[in-house]
Amino acid sequence: MNPSTPDFPLAARLANIAPFHVMELAKIAAGLEAQGRHIINMGIGEPDFTAAPPVVEAAARAMTDGRLQYTGAVGIASLREAISAHYAKVYGIDVAPSRIIITAGASAALLLACATLVDKGAEVLMPDPSYPCNRHFVVAFDGQAKLIPSGPEQRFQLSEGDVRTHWGPRTRGVLLASPSNPTGTSIRHDELARIVGAVRERGGFTIVDEIYQGLSYDDAPFSALSLGEDIVVINSFSKYFNMTGWRLGWMVVPERLVSQVEKLAQNLFICASSVAQHAGVACFSPESLAIYEARKEEFRRRRDFIVPALRELGFKVPVTPDGAFYVYADCSGLSDDADRLTIDMLHQAGVVLVPGLDFGPHTARNYIRLSYATSLDNLKEAVVRLKAFFG
Template identity: 70%
Template sequence: MDARHIATAARLAHIEPFHVMELAKQAAELERAGRHVIHMGIGEPDFTAAAPVIHAAEAAMRRGVTQYTGALGIHALREAIAGYYKTAYGIDIPERRVIVTAGASGALLLACAVLVEIGAEVLMPDPSYPCNRHFVAAFDGFARMIPSGPAERFQLTAEQVVANWGPDTRGVLLASPSNPTGTSILPEELRKILAEVRERNGFAIVDEIYQGLSYDAPPVSALSLDDNVVTVNSFSKYFNMTGWRLGWLVVPDALVSAFEKVAQNLFICASAVAQHAALACFSPAALEIYDARKAEFHRRRDAIVPALEALGLRVPVKPDGAFYVYADCRHINHPFAGDADRLTQAILHDAGVVLVPGTDFGPHTARDYLRISYATSMENIEEAMQRLHHFLR
């Protein structure tokens, strides 16, 4: 059979390519040609897994604990995660509500599989991480993107939830702090949002994968505001384990069996080696390393925001978490001001710096904003700012 004549599922029409990866491909071509390129595009920490985690993985492989685990994850790791909520957030979460997943992406897929019905509408802010709306589309739901600007901290508000909740709306999908903006939802606003969703018998999925990287105030988990929320977290960002593909969910008691059934069928389990290695993340030695790395991200944030402002790339909301800056490109002195796609192409090819246009994150800010990742060294950040200065001059 000719593969060109095999019909693909209609849902693919609602799933768009990830434009960030196209820029990464172009950057790789430039590097193969001998250009030096500074990567400030993909959101991946430049730090890798801490030494205690590496040692724990080696020990696990020597012990031979490489076979399937239970679909919910190994008991010791679920218990450690529950304990982490107590020390980090002051919340008592029973271990039975913790579900270990194949990364935060696996967690979001599970959440959408369990909660999103065919034709269900899910509210989320525009801009948002693009895969979130595509997870909804993968289960034949519809992501309704609500324009959210600087006045809303690029986040949904309770007022927007009330105004946009319709007959097909079933819930909200939030991220705090957010990719691409690095902004969090203020606790009182989040409390109001969750109350409005609960009043409408809807679901709330809150992506908290960047909460460990909160700089200006202690992080507040949605779990401390509403016991019925589904939260997503990950070992990728704060714990610097991107390629290990390990995350977790905390779900209401009543939903555990539903999540377990779907996890058994979709994933069987998360990586056994990664699970045993991740136990070391919560050791005092590892936590000391992560605190030092968080302080370094904080230092980078405080350096890059004023540097971008000095270039005319305005930052209307100072990011308080993650490792992103969402910068308005409409006011720079350049022919491509206000055309983020053409601007990032020119910056890549002329200055050798990878930045990301707002295109991937939703139509509302697509042309006007750039996402800049500071998950790279201070030396690279300083060099990138010099290159941008010369490019814009």
């Protein structure tokens, strides 16, 4: 046997984890850029802004002062208290700091939530389309993600009726995202309350991914935490706070789950980055929040430019996104194969968009996702290129 080609068996669950096509397109784009092509990337959901100056300064101070050791698995007290105060100020909700657990990004929070709540064979309901990694977190713990086709008539989101219709003997809960990746749409407060009620009636859990909640444009912001202390909420410093590479997030859990999640965090992660945690406290200073709110308005301007521009190009945008920095557009009037269309647009127009393939089978062939987390100048140039491409 050649030791460089081991033949030991791999875990069966790997067969249920699909490649992330967003990243595959990014690799193709990088190859074209290496050849000298100018590529406008509207594929990856990463803000073109970076951490606010007070946050960078706080990180530098933490390093200079030597605050680099492990922290407790649930995070430093000052950051948990700052998040608690933010919930009170922005959402009018009293969330005890003891219920807030600091994590290595929202991905770690989702992993901890699924490790705590998903047993082997457990079924978790989520909408199709939805962020692909969410269903893979369920699969990683030998659960089953049940994708429910969710069209524009319900804002591409799960509904109370979906929960009542699709809840089966193996269903244990729901995993929602509001605002959503890939659609940029939120679940209305009254509908979310009905969903939570239907899940409670069945003794299930509700996990709500709110990592884009800070980027809500049209209505007064609200958190699912306003609906009760039995809901698990996930959030992150990556999107609104522009700290993608810092790998810092948090989760809010019912008090009775804190010790269980802490036990898992101790074993799986030890703690989130200590430097990122000390820097994260500075996100909630008045100076930083003023910067983030100004950047939010810039995202709104970009949305208000790109949505009508897409419609003029021949895309259908059946639901105007009210949050995040995505547009989910129907390309069926331009192509019968969204995957092929995005590859052609990349090679011929130098514009990266993402096919619906990643986000579930229901919209795979007819929809593309556009991220407007790039400059307005880039968006305008992309529209010029796409006009020529479709010309």
